[in-house]
Amino acid sequence: VKICLIGFEERARLMQKWASPGVEVQAKPRHKGPSSIESLYDEYRITPEVFELVTHAEREGFDAVIASCFADPGVDAARELVSIPVIGQGESAMLVAASLGYGFSIVTSGHAIAGPMRHQARRVGVEGKLCSVRAIGVPVKEIRLGKKETLQKVVAISRQVLADDGADTIVLGCVSLSMLAERLQSELDVPVVNCLRASLKMAELLVGCGLCHSKRAYPTPPNL
Amino acid sequence: VKICLIGFEERARLMQKWASPGVEVQAKPRHKGPSSIESLYDEYRITPEVFELVTHAEREGFDAVIASCFADPGVDAARELVSIPVIGQGESAMLVAASLGYGFSIVTSGHAIAGPMRHQARRVGVEGKLCSVRAIGVPVKEIRLGKKETLQKVVAISRQVLADDGADTIVLGCVSLSMLAERLQSELDVPVVNCLRASLKMAELLVGCGLCHSKRAYPTPPNL
């Protein structure tokens, strides 16, 4: 089983460690557009290259593709272009979180993303389990520096959503933040979902179930 | 008041006829991407040029921009880029329809669009008033030929949604279809919302109210 990650090489290497035996993960990094995605505008800007890379991945024989960015930009359209599963990272994380308790909260980077993420939960179909979206107020580029303060902020906000918003499960709503999932889970006594890991396992799940996204939902574009 | 339509010249001329005194409508036609939009992939493909044209429109002193396509592709991101209202055609039509009765149905071109349109109604926030989305099964390019059969199909499907789905108001869910709104309204005894006309009037409304989309919802991208 060959799975393609649209994203950084080092993330694919990390995923390889989590992969089931017989599963190979390869990166197809983006080269155009913004290096970090911090607005809706950024999300759209990366989609032309995402479409290209997803199409190449199918031609090269990959069994599934994992798209980049928690917000899943272009994932719906990419599913129209190919006949292999195209996995969204945010979607995977939310579906896994929905299975773990009565309600989950998303802890993310910037405040501006909270509104769109509530819409994303509706698109995924699990808004009934979403307790809240809260931001730590740190830009993605700074999160990547791996400062100690970032973890502290994530811990503090996570304690808040557990105490005040009724959540019993945490989703880290940003690929860069998800590197903190293990440490956060050992700090709190609740499950913390890492979208990178959840999306790999969701890709394995769909391939292992012999399932692909419905062509009735995502038909091949007539203009293609 | 100067309003810019991202779209065909002849549509801007049509809108000019509907415009309030003192309102001038100018077209900025797209030149790249597919001529008709028949898939999610097509929707994403036109957004780079939409962003460019919206930005130009603000620089040239327009008071509001009306984006192209009922599905409102890129409208959310375009609002991040400027400080004038960016109006979606589908959004405008749905909000107007929501005010006219207990429930509306959307009659659109192809079956593949029904699923995404239900999501669009949720994004707009009026899903509680959406009775159904039904398609006539005719591609946009054929609709533009203005055949008699197309109107007949629209009438037939509209009668169905009134009889079976609980709708009391019709929205024509495709800019090309909306040319039939007047004839359809005189045929049936219910209001029929034309998205082109509704979006012009919504643009006039926001400008006339001194309102613009919230920068808290659509902040200027930090990567810009």
Next chain:
Amino acid sequence: VKICLIGFEERARLMQKWASPGVEVQAKPRHKGPSSIESLYDEYRITPEVFELVTHAEREGFDAVIASCFADPGVDAARELVSIPVIGQGESAMLVAASLGYGFSIVTSGHAIAGPMRHQARRVGVEGKLCSVRAIGVPVKEIRLGKKETLQKVVAISRQVLADDGADTIVLGCVSLSMLAERLQSELDVPVVNCLRASLKMAELLVGCGLCHSKRAYPTPPNL
């Protein structure tokens, strides 16, 4: 275009300033019932005169009527009585607010109105965009005195709903409060919807679109 406001002369004069060229606004003030509306009971009490005034307005050739009071009492029944648009002020404000961001909050006069207003948002069909209803705890009659403290209270509560309730847009939920909309908007950096102005523009929009409320939703009463 002639638009009738069921309400005070001075409010019609204010609306005239906001009106598009060629639009004339005339008041038909109520003479019976309470001068300010502070309960559900008050809302019902004004409806007999509202029905009369709406019917007169149609006979006198008005193109649309704007009913009095944010709560839209009797607006649904008034639509049964005539064949011109009958515009609700609360409904208009909520629909406009729904178009401006991911979620709006209503800041209103008294606490007792919060429950009914949540129901009103459901009736309008935009409950998915309503973040909260909060009251400043000042009766309508006192608001009309235009004291400085009232504005201060509105600013304070508005800051709360932006910070705590996820709102990106404010609706002033009381006609008397809406006089503060402009000052509030320049104080905060978010759109503030004035229901008086929004309802005028919604009336212009419907007339300009050639639309009226669906007779399938609001049929002529058989007992008339």
Next chain:
Amino acid sequence: VKICLIGFEERARLMQKWASPGVEVQAKPRHKGPSSIESLYDEYRITPEVFELVTHAEREGFDAVIASCFADPGVDAARELVSIPVIGQGESAMLVAASLGYGFSIVTSGHAIAGPMRHQARRVGVEGKLCSVRAIGVPVKEIRLGKKETLQKVVAISRQVLADDGADTIVLGCVSLSMLAERLQSELDVPVVNCLRASLKMAELLVGCGLCHSKRAYPTPPNL
């Protein structure tokens, strides 16, 4: 325990037969407004007298009042005026129906009422259990003639909602129709809720529980 019905004498006599030992039912018939209620306009028109009669009932020592009409016009405002329970007939029927299965449908008189009844279910708070509202297309005055065809139509429509709409319980959505409840229930094998009987028992329930509507929801009007 003394319970007042705003409505016809013969209906109070019928309710007396269903009353628990020690419960006395007395009618306060309306004398103004339409004799049958067939529009929203009719609903508003009866409210001034309803408010008067409810206030008298409290002064005369009644323990609870049952308001007239399935649509519950003015019930919310009447609760502001007194400190005894004011029971709605539609509300009672829907709450009882919600307890009997997974979903109920309302079979009512005219098509025009379907839209408002869906809103009523939302106001009552049980829209999650409402499967559908269907009308037999017979005006209230004709229903009162007790023709055989009316029962046949009710049976036919009821079979439809059971087969097609997922309902397991029927509510007769009109006081005059509810006279057919027993016969309908013996015809079909599902519970059929009679709003007249349900509202009597709901009045007994609230009095027997020592409960009254919340004054926080329905405070005494300051203008009274």
Next chain:
Amino acid sequence: VKICLIGFEERARLMQKWASPGVEVQAKPRHKGPSSIESLYDEYRITPEVFELVTHAEREGFDAVIASCFADPGVDAARELVSIPVIGQGESAMLVAASLGYGFSIVTSGHAIAGPMRHQARRVGVEGKLCSVRAIGVPVKEIRLGKKETLQKVVAISRQVLADDGADTIVLGCVSLSMLAERLQSELDVPVVNCLRASLKMAELLVGCGLCHSKRAYPTPPNL
């Protein structure tokens, strides 16, 4: 009318005091399983005996059965086994509370029950009226000791849900807590629903309406 309570003798004696004339309440106490129910596991553990006792009650000629525990464990399945009404205590309390205002909150014993109770409100069908579920953090066994501190905690939490969660009505979400309903109601100025009393009155209501749960919803098990 003979009503059977699955529960303690002294609770049946209490209910007898509240019963309408001609209604007799008898207890069938459980003898197996945990004495207090403090987990989902406990809820399942009592169901085999509940099914037995409900079946016996029908054979002995009871007109209705009230099941034990606010969480209504096994009530749905018990309805399959008999042809008399099987009343849930939590369900009854929530339906009654839904009729009293715009929204109710549940004040219960332990934090672990909050999540399941929100689901219970959805099952009952009144989630649209549920403002919040809050726990006092005291185990059922300790509540039964009738300490003064328990009432104080209930009062404090109740004031919170009234002030912060938008509730106008309180439900005590635990049979043992419901003994405090009267004192709490006289302390606060809002209705407080006692699930024991509400369930007795709901049993009387259904018997008095000639209604039983729908066999279409709860058919006799084919494996019986």
Next chain:
Amino acid sequence: VKICLIGFEERARLMQKWASPGVEVQAKPRHKGPSSIESLYDEYRITPEVFELVTHAEREGFDAVIASCFADPGVDAARELVSIPVIGQGESAMLVAASLGYGFSIVTSGHAIAGPMRHQARRVGVEGKLCSVRAIGVPVKEIRLGKKETLQKVVAISRQVLADDGADTIVLGCVSLSMLAERLQSELDVPVVNCLRASLKMAELLVGCGLCHSKRAYPTPPNL
């Protein structure tokens, strides 16, 4: 990785074929209670043994348990008893289906299960993606005979939900029916989810993500 199936040996053997390399599936068959589950009563009856088997599985070192029956009886309580993932088959199938398109329908055995399954979808949190539940009207025991007519009925009903209910994905809502998933998927052109296979892969997913159900949602029972 060792995964325990509460169910028939031959089903565990089937799952072993689908298992990822290094994953071992073992059955723990039930010996008490009904052999097929055709009512809510049956669901409760099997839970005591399910709790026992789940507890044993954890003690014997299994990494995850898959509970029996699409309806997931007792799965919530079983999660309280252990610290390994307890996977529901219906829950897994619905979450996977939610990821594949805009909406799924469940095709199940008997009509009586449709109501409870809609509630199950709410509990799982994906009701926003559930288009319909339809039954073929064949008891589980007969489905197990593997008659040709059963497949024909499933195909016919599936075509209906695709054409009329807006579904783009099918879930087979019964473990015995799910044996037909592959044949059905090749017959129709949409994904068909097999709950047995989906639950195995969901177990692998959770173990592979290092996640377990939240103890905040399912705390260890104090009475244990």
